[in-house]
Amino acid sequence: MATKRAQMMEETRAKLVRAAREAFATKGYAAASMDDITADAGLTRGALYHNFGGKKGLLQAVVDQIDAEMVARLIAAQERAPSPWEGLLAEGVTYIEMALEPEVQRIMLLDGPAVLGDPSQWPNQNACLLRTTQTIQALIDEGTVKPVDAEAAARLINGAALNAALWIAAADEPRAVLPKAVEAFRQLAAGLLQTER
Amino acid sequence: MATKRAQMMEETRAKLVRAAREAFATKGYAAASMDDITADAGLTRGALYHNFGGKKGLLQAVVDQIDAEMVARLIAAQERAPSPWEGLLAEGVTYIEMALEPEVQRIMLLDGPAVLGDPSQWPNQNACLLRTTQTIQALIDEGTVKPVDAEAAARLINGAALNAALWIAAADEPRAVLPKAVEAFRQLAAGLLQTER
């Protein structure tokens, strides 16, 4: 039986994460006070410290939640593609598109790395990167991609997409810049393809 | 005549920037207190507010200084290369190497963007990226590189190099993965080259 206490605790955690996600996205991590967040969730800082250990722990929880959502969307985009190679490109493009959302930009691309450190160390980010690495390795095995180090290629691809995302998010006209970024991304990625045809 | 007051002021600004650069690099922006920084420079917060307007202004000054140094190194690396295209690759490798330095990583890649916003919108419009953009534009004009958007390409190239650097920095054996990263970087960048042969 799921104890009633556990249910309550899960509920308060959800409320705190929801309020924090909202506050971090709009004000940024540093400017968002724990008093405001907890009050917004109908609680106090006591609950926050008990459940997450502190402000950083709460950010970690928010990051994990968003990260999981992003990974799900990346997988969906890849599976929708007609070929593994197109799947890799679709993944990158999806990643770029997600950065149009202020929430992703602020929490995942700016405050997250600054407060929590290297994103590639985040649990779900590792899974995402690992999957990209495997995809590239498969493309290497089938001869579509040059025999480079799969992990290195995956990290560079991800990094390129990430910076394109940051660029778009900060641009005056995101919708106008998006196609440029996507085109440049496809060109860059093409560098991994076997040259002969 | 350069008034004595102006000389004094320039001196105190230099001392503050020096102390701040040290503190930001080691403790990070958020954890570095203004009292510590100013005391370390033999001053008080009064001088800081008078000269830089606040903590963010001081960070901006530090960022501008480091940015200028980075550009100088990028230019030097590019001029040392045998061809414009090799110059671009040399820039990327140099960028990777610079990102391995904790100071650059902490201030320019993590705290800077988080506190000041996207680098391309910094008042001093980060010359680093501008430099790469110009290099790529030149390569496009001479026909070496495909006619993509120069800024987009520069962003992606920088992003790839940046992530490569973060990967290397977090690796168990940095010196072992460095060549892998450089090789993958060269392959990716080759995607920008004209295909005909």
Added chain:
DNA sequence: TCAATACGCATACGGTTCGTATGTGAAAAA
């Protein structure tokens, strides 16, 4: 069913940091 315990969360307090408002002494102007 009832007493005892566990524990999730609220409350209270001290310490640190930040921003502004005001004071001061030396350089510059008169």
Added chain:
DNA sequence: TTTTTCACATACGAACCGTATGCGTATTGA
């Protein structure tokens, strides 16, 4: 020399964070 300017120091109040402690309800055991 007197007056003004201004670079910087000092003083004060407010906000925020982390820990220690208290309270009330859910859970456990007899």
